[in-house]
Every structure is written in C-alpha cells, then in structure tokens.
Amino acid sequence: xxxxxxxxxxIKNHLLLGIxxxxxxxxxxxxxxxxxxxxxxxxxxxxxxxxxxxIQGICYCLPIWYQNKFKNSIWRVKxxxxxxxxxxxxxxxxxxxxxxxxxxxxxxxTYEYYHYFKWIYAPALAIILPFIIIGRYxxxxxxxxxxxxxxxxxxxxxxxxxxxxxLHMDELVFIHSSDNYVDIFFTEKNILKKKNT
Numbered sequence: 001x002x003x004x005x006x007x008x009x010x011i012k013n014h015l016l017l018g019i020x021x022x023x024x025x026x027x028x029x030x031x032x033x034x035x036x037x038x039x040x041x042x043x044x045x046x047x048x049x050x051x052x053x054x055i056q057g058i059c060y061c062l063p064i065w066y067q068n069k070f071k072n073s074i075w076r077v078k079x080x081x082x083x084x085x086x087x088x089x090x091x092x093x094x095x096x097x098x099x100x101x102x103x104x105x106x107x108x109x110t111y112e113y114y115h116y117f118k119w120i121y122a123p124a125l126a127i128i129l130p131f132i133i134i135g136r137y138x139x140x141x142x143x144x145x146x147x148x149x150x151x152x153x154x155x156x157x158x159x160x161x162x163x164x165x166x167l168h169m170d171e172l173v174f175i176h177s178s179d180n181y182v183d184i185f186f187t188e189k190n191i192l193k194k195k196n197t
Contacts, residue, residue, distance in 0.1 A: 006140025007067070007075035013143075014064055017135050022057030025128065026050050034127075035120050048103055055098060059091035060132065075140075084133070092121050156184055158197030165195055 008014065029037055029049045040048065063086035070079060096116050104110040111120065154172060157164045165184060173185040173192065184195045 001076065001078040001081075003077050005075050005077045005080045006137060006144050007070070007080075008136070008139040008143035009071050010143065011064060011068065013139055014067075015061060017132075017139065018057040018061040020135075021060050021128070021132065022053040024053075024131065025056045026053035028127065029053070034123070051098060051102075052095070055094050056091060056128065059087055059094060062090045063087050080136070084129070087132070088125065091125075092117060095121060156182070156197060158182075163197050165197065 026049050029052060030045055037045065037049070063083050066086060067075075067079075067083055096113065099116065099120070100110060153166055153168055155164060155166045156175075165186075167184075167186050171186045171188065173187060176183040176185070181196050184197065186193055186195070
C-alpha cells in the first residue's frame, strides 16, 4: 500500500483519457448491447448510450481533485486505490440517478440500489475498470520515463532567440569559453562536433 505507483501528473492527459473512456463506453454499449440494451429502440440507444458514456467520462474526471493534491508528492498504491474507489462511488451514484429518473422513469419493476449495482453496475465495472487501470498505469509509466529523459538533458542558450542546443548529458564532451562566445564540443552518433554560441 505504501509502494510508489506511477502517476501522470498532467491533467490534460487525464481529461483526454476521460474523453476516450466516454467514447469507448458508448461504442461498447451500442454494439455489444449488454444489460437489456437490446430492448432499446435505435433512437433510445442514440439518446441514452452517449449519456452513459459522458457520465463515465465525468466520473473518471471528478476524483482528479484528489489526485491533484499529490502533484508535488509521491503517489502511492493506496492513493491509486482511493482514486478508483472515489470514481466507482461517483459513477454508481450518477448512473443510478440517470437510470432511475430518466431511462426507467415511470417504468414498473425497475432496479433498486442493490440490484442495480449487482446486475448492471458491477458487470459494467468488470469491463470498464481494466481499461482505466491499464490506461492510468501506462500513462504514469510514460510520464515517469519522460521526466527521467528530461533530467538527463542540458540546454545551452546563446544570445539569439534560436541560438540554442539541447544535448543529453552523455553527449557533452566539454565547453570552452572565449572572449564573447562559447565553443561546445559534443558527440553525435559517435562523431565529435563543435558549435559556437
């Protein structure tokens, strides 16, 4: 639980994952037709199923406020589990309200909380949750690798706006200073090169 867990701290990437999740949920529900969706008319599918997708996308984005509290500290497995639980709670509540007040409004014999969770929401989670967990983990690993790569880079700027060179630390050989310029010696594909700035 106290073990570090990879986290992408860029909120834009999480919003993008929320949009992808929204589209994926809609497409899955429309074509697979689980949970009695085959009883819907095509018009009802085109009205209700995009809303279910949007709800899931929003429910993924809602706990980002919790995640954002840790942007300057270490994200741990327990934090990831809390994020997932918050997402599930928001998702269940909003999905149930949408089902009860819009999809099945004035319908006889609708699901109550327990049955809706057991027969609709839990099976949907079994399909959606692996996508979310894998997506977050891959994004976190990618973000960690980017940070490690960026830390090994050095940027040397000259006087001009476009007078700069970006090198990995292991490519830099040495820097020689003269009157009003600097000679930078570096390797590129194992060939020694020189640049003046």
